[in-house]
Amino acid sequence: MPSSTTVQFEAQRSYLMAVAYRMLGNRSEAEDAVQEAWLRYAQQTAEIRDVRGWLTTVTARICLDQLNSARVRRTTYPGEWLPAYVVDPDAGPAARAELADEVSVALLVVLERLTPEQRVAFVLHDAFAVPFEEVAAVLDTTPAAARQHASRARRAAADGNIRHTAGLAEQRRVLSAFLAAAQSGDMQTLAAVLAPDVVTIGDGGGVVRTALRPVHGADKVARFWAGLLHHRMADVVEAKVDPVLVNGSAGVLLRATRAGGEKVLAVLAVAVDDGRITGLFNQQNPEKLLLGDL
Structure with missing residues (x-):
């Protein structure tokens, strides 16, 4: 029979994963952070009255350390950085009736623009309603300073917001129209399915060729994707485009058979x-394409 300590922790695991993933934008790193929190919890001898609060603080501190370390590494990252996606099969209309717990790639891209302190404050307070007194304890600062970090994060998130309001059925329809137009080279139809302020971001990790900076605007994005698909498919014997759910939203997995x-x-x-694509997030880094049985 599991110990009471194990039972108490497991009751909080999914919540802690939600906190850690929003902070780190990487499922495996979030799992590592939660596992570290478990090890620290298991070694505690003093009585903990508020288990969730204690574990939230510990997990957030672990994530803050990782964010500060990652911030240094990403200054030398080749090109744009995108999170390692959570990819699931798309079972069609019946897929995932409830997506409330998923974190869209669009939101993670915005969160990536925040400082580590802003991101922690924003996630803890705005997403999980953690009081500023507890946020301050995580950041080793005052409640007033924690409140200011969250406020700045909120403004930055609003300024950099990539609108993503459509339901899953509309997402699928618009994405299908985009792919058909891009593959056929129909530039007029392709541009029509893109919002005027659309942005496309690619992550090749310095291994796969892609744009090193975001591409903005319907015309430029249309030309970029038409050229990208033509270039990537030049020596392909057979291509497969499989619908998937990417962080709970519509996406596609592109496979190719070559020699x-x-x-x-x-x-x-x-x-x-509003029926148009506002953001395209193209993950091409082989290290982030570990997709299990998909």
Whole structure:
């Protein structure tokens, strides 16, 4: 029979994963942070009255340390950085009736622009309603300073917001129209399905060729994608485009068969608002394309 300590921790695991993933934008790193929190909890001998509060603080501090370390590493990252997606099969209309707990790629991209302190304060207070007194304890600062970090994060998130309001059915429809137009080279139709302020971001990790900076605007994005698909498919014997859910939203998994065999080329996630694509997030970094049984 599991110990009471194990039972208490397991009751909080999914909550802690939600906190850690929003802070780190990487599922495996979030799992590592939660596991470290478990080890620290298991070693505690003093009585803990508020288990969730204690574990939230510990997990957030672990994530803050990781964010500060990652901030240094990403200054030398080649090109744009995108999170390692949570990719699931898309079972069609029946897939995931409830997506409330998912974190869209669009939101994670915005969170990535915040400082570590802003991100922790924003996630803890705005997403999980942690009081500023407890946020301050995580950040080793005053409640007033913690409140200011959250306020600045809120403004930055609003300024950099990539609109993503469409339901899953509309996301699928718009993404399908985009892919059809891009593959056919129909520039007029392609531009029409893109919002005027659309942005596309690609992450090749310095291994796969992609744009090193975000591409903005419907015309530029349309030309970029038409050229990208033409270039990537030049020596492809057979291509497969599989619908998937990327962080709970519509996306596609692109596989290609070449002379050397089949491989995953990319996972594409989208943000959709008012019938048009506002964001295209193209994950091509091979280290972030570990997709299990998909």
